[in-house]
Amino acid sequence: MQVPILKQRDYLIASIQAALTDADLLQLRDALVSQVGTYRSRGVIVDVTALDVMDSFAVRTLRDLAHMIRLRGAETVIVGIQPEVSFAMVQLGLTLEGVSTALDLEEGLAYLDKKLRTITAPPAGKKRG
């Protein structure tokens, strides 16, 4: 089952709709890493709200995805990790170190807006007389 990827402004949004196989996850990773170039996107959001399990493979693949996309010059944020899923991840010792997360899609968009603005906008200094 392929994950639909939407393009919105400078961002790519991948909304996972159902359980994914390992192959689906790898396909998603490769598609996003590639499309960041195609669309010159600056941010990527992966919405995992629908996932009721994030095992070691899923976590590793999402982490790889985020790191690869950073190497491509864009930022990734994983949104929608469910409370039970976060508990299972902690019990299993799985971390998303170095990967940004946000509560939901709205927070993820706000995070990227803020992060990318601070990178690209000139520092707001005093007006020179």
Add this chain to the structure above:
Amino acid sequence: MPGQEITVPVNADIDIVTARQKGRELARDLGFTSTDLALIATAISELARNIILYANSGEILLSVVENGSRRGLKVVARDDGPGIPDIERALEEGFSTSRSLGLGLSGVRRLMDEFDIVSEIGNGTTVTVKKWRL
């Protein structure tokens, strides 16, 4: 419900998804909390993945167990793969010979209440785990 056993053949990555979904359904029927459902499904996922990684094929057996008034879910992950040469080492935190995150069996043990493993070189591996309802 006791006595019922579900067998899920594990031969490809789609079977990992099937195994954990069947396990989750059975656990939900048993009345486990949503948190326990996530722990159980994650444990099954890791066990099924181990089968694919190390033995290529095997099966996951799901059943209901009883102990007095307590009921629980038993998961057996069985394969006819090469077996594990050093079980002690395989259970160490962070040990894994595959390309996974190296959490493997020790992680599964943490997710469940009971854990047992039998492995013989050349004769495959059987991991049995149980989760009891509170």
